[in-house]
Amino acid sequence: PQVANQIAAGEVVERPSAVVKELMENCLDAGATRILVEIVNGGAKKILIRDNGCGIPQNELALALKRHATSKLSSIQDLNRLTSMGFRGEALASIAAVSRLTLTSKPASQNMAYAVEVEGIAQEPKISPASHPDGTTIEALDLFFNTPARRRFLKSEKTEFLQVEEVFKRIAISRPDVAFVLKNNGKVVYDLKAVGFQNEIRRLEALLGKGIASELNFFEWSDTSLSIRGYVSVRAKSKPVQYFFVNGRIVRDKVVIHAVREAYESVFAEKGDVSYVCFLQMPPEDVDINVHPQKSEVRFQESRRVHDFIQTSVMNVFRNAQM
Ligand code: ADP
Ligand code: MG
Numbered sequence: 001p002q003v004a005n006q007i008a009a010g011e012v013v014e015r016p017s018a019v020v021k022e023l024m025e026n027c028l029d030a031g032a033t034r035i036l037v038e039i040v041n042g043g044a045k046k047i048l049i050r051d052n053g054c055g056i057p058q059n060e061l062a063l064a065l066k067r068h069a070t071s072k073l074s075s076i077q078d079l080n081r082l083t084s085m086g087f088r089g090e091a092l093a094s095i096a097a098v099s100r101l102t103l104t105s106k107p108a109s110q111n112m113a114y115a116v117e118v119e120g121i122a123q124e125p126k127i128s129p130a131s132h133p134d135g136t137t138i139e140a141l142d143l144f145f146n147t148p149a150r151r152r153f154l155k156s157e158k159t160e161f162l163q164v165e166e167v168f169k170r171i172a173i174s175r176p177d178v179a180f181v182l183k184n185n186g187k188v189v190y191d192l193k194a195v196g197f198q199n200e201i202r203r204l205e206a207l208l209g210k211g212i213a214s215e216l217n218f219f220e221w222s223d224t225s226l227s228i229r230g231y232v233s234v235r236a237k238s239k240p241v242q243y244f245f246v247n248g249r250i251v252r253d254k255v256v257i258h259a260v261r262e263a264y265e266s267v268f269a270e271k272g273d274v275s276y277v278c279f280l281q282m283p284p285e286d287v288d289i290n291v292h293p294q295k296s297e298v299r300f301q302e303s304r305r306v307h308d309f310i311q312t313s314v315m316n317v318f319r320n321a322q323m
Contacts (some may be wrong), residue, residue: 034052039182039185042161046141101136115127173277215237217320221307225283234322264318268318278310
């Protein structure tokens with residue numbers, strides 16, 4: 001079972017950025033309004049994530065590290081109206097299987113904080129009193145220390161960090177109401193204040209740069225069941241930035257990419273790629289986002305309709321900008 005755990009773990013967490021994604025999503029699920037991410041040596045040496053969310057009660061600490069233990073799903077029907085980011089109960093168990101992990105947590109209702117430490121889950125985790133403000137810290141050291149093949153598969157520190165940074169950006173873009181800090185080898189890379197959704201352009205400036213942010217045009221559009229809001233640039237940039245979220249999750253999807261391209265071509269009568277940051281909301285049962293935990297793939301039930309909806313809404317922005 002130990003080996004099986006490690007193999008499965010390698011699929012959920014194949015690199016530091018995947019660990020960061022899972023742990024940051026847990027913080028958001030816990031209702032955190034502040035999230036700190038600390039990386040050392042591209043994440044291979046250390047990944048630390050701290051939040052001020054709901055915490056994990058002492059008697060649930062060991063359980064949180066067990067495979068298929070999730071506090072977020074109580075029935076299979078829940079899968080279809082999933083509002084939390086996590087639901088598989090796999091991430092913590094997987095990360096614990098391939099690192100030296102310490103989980104320290106304090107729910108506001110509990111007087112003391114407690115910590116649980118595991119090393120590749122060889123033994124029963126041991127729980128001890130600790131010092132921690134309301135919220136949770138997870139520290140994963142020496143990622144893949146016990147799976148040398150995986151460890152060798154890691155790229156350079158720089159490449160791994162860039163991937164972590166990208167994951168961090170995506171999440172920070174989607175939640176301007178939450179404060180985020182990213183540190184790399186002790187240096188602050190981003191220190192993002194919570195600005196709220198009304199001022200999300202400030203968040204985009206901080207993450208994408210003022211240049212790109214100044215080219216973005218806000219738009220909103222909805223029909224009976226679909227609604228989209230976000231930003232598109234009108235002129236084709238030499239290097240466009242493109243972020244598309246469906247029900248809060250980042251996706252890379254050809255239906256989406258194609259719809260924006262078509263919109264551009266039909267208004268400007270030439271090919272071009274623009275920057276965009278868009279948030280599409282739709283009934284959860286009309287889209288399957290959990291095709292694979294890492295690949296950010298989606299499958300729309302009615303992809304033609306979604307395509308045309310995106311195309312029309314983006315075309316309107318282009319047309320307005322042309323006038
Ligand atoms: P999932 O997110 O799919 O439920 P995880 O393995 O990511 O599974 O986490 C297991 C459980 O641990 C969660 O269901 C949650 O109860 C708890 N948990 C993990 N991280 C946090 C956190 N930062 N704050 C509060 N609870 C957490
Ligand atoms: Mg999770």
